[in-house]
Amino acid sequence: MKWNRKFNYPTSSRSVINGSRHYSIEQQQLPSVTAILSRTKPEEDKAALAAWKLRMGEKESERIKNEASANGTKMHNILESYLRGRENLELLEFEEENNLAKKMADLIIAEGINGKLDEIHGVECTIYAPGSQGFAGTADLVATFESQLSICDFKQKNSIMKESYSSLHEYFTQLGAYSWGHDKVYGSTITQGVILLATKDLVFQIFRINHEKLKEYQQKFLERVELYYSLINK
Numbered sequence: 001m002k003w004n005r006k007f008n009y010p011t012s013s014r015s016v017i018n019g020s021r022h023y024s025i026e027q028q029q030l031p032s033v034t035a036i037l038s039r040t041k042p043e044e045d046k047a048a049l050a051a052w053k054l055r056m057g058e059k060e061s062e063r064i065k066n067e068a069s070a071n072g073t074k075m076h077n078i079l080e081s082y083l084r085g086r087e088n089l090e091l092l093e094f095e096e097e098n099n100l101a102k103k104m105a106d107l108i109i110a111e112g113i114n115g116k117l118d119e120i121h122g123v124e125c126t127i128y129a130p131g132s133q134g135f136a137g138t139a140d141l142v143a144t145f146e147s148q149l150s151i152c153d154f155k156q157k158n159s160i161m162k163e164s165y166s167s168l169h170e171y172f173t174q175l176g177a178y179s180w181g182h183d184k185v186y187g188s189t190i191t192q193g194v195i196l197l198a199t200k201d202l203v204f205q206i207f208r209i210n211h212e213k214l215k216e217y218q219q220k221f222l223e224r225v226e227l228y229y230s231l232i233n234k
Contacts (some may be wrong), residue, residue: 004144007122009126015029020032020039033137036221040228071200083123100200104200119143121142133229137181139182142182148210157199157200172217173224176193176218191211195208
């Protein structure tokens, strides 16, 4: 993997304030991108989630959520290790070499990473925007992806993702957040957001937002930021 560390990403610590994750950066406590998106989730999305929990039952819905979270964490760890060039050391920690998380990570590597990255600029890097309506988050990957400076996010899902799903548009809004913050702090020009997704059935999907579409989702996120601060300052 070819690295180009032209952006100096900050170190940060995380804490929970009033039930929401915050990042401590430059003597500011900044709410996380995921906390902002969660607090400002559209009512129809909240209703859909509540209906799913009711349909599945409390125990089963909690089991599915926890299983997906654990699997996603393992998958991200494998991908991070691969990108940093230390996969052989890190993968010794996993009990089963052929577990689902590794299969999903291998799928993303084969279909979405190998041959696609011109340069890697950062992995698991803190991206933030300071100020009175600031925010922060951790981007999975900042890279020149097929000739475009891009924010890339790794996702795992139980089933096929469809363009119409609101969850996909939340992912795009997250990419809008990271790209806007990156441009603001580093004077960069992020032109692409990329979702690299693997399902439990080992189907690979890639979703992109470019140029004007990316700017559209940047604006969507900034509106959510404004709403978030209006809610917590009531």
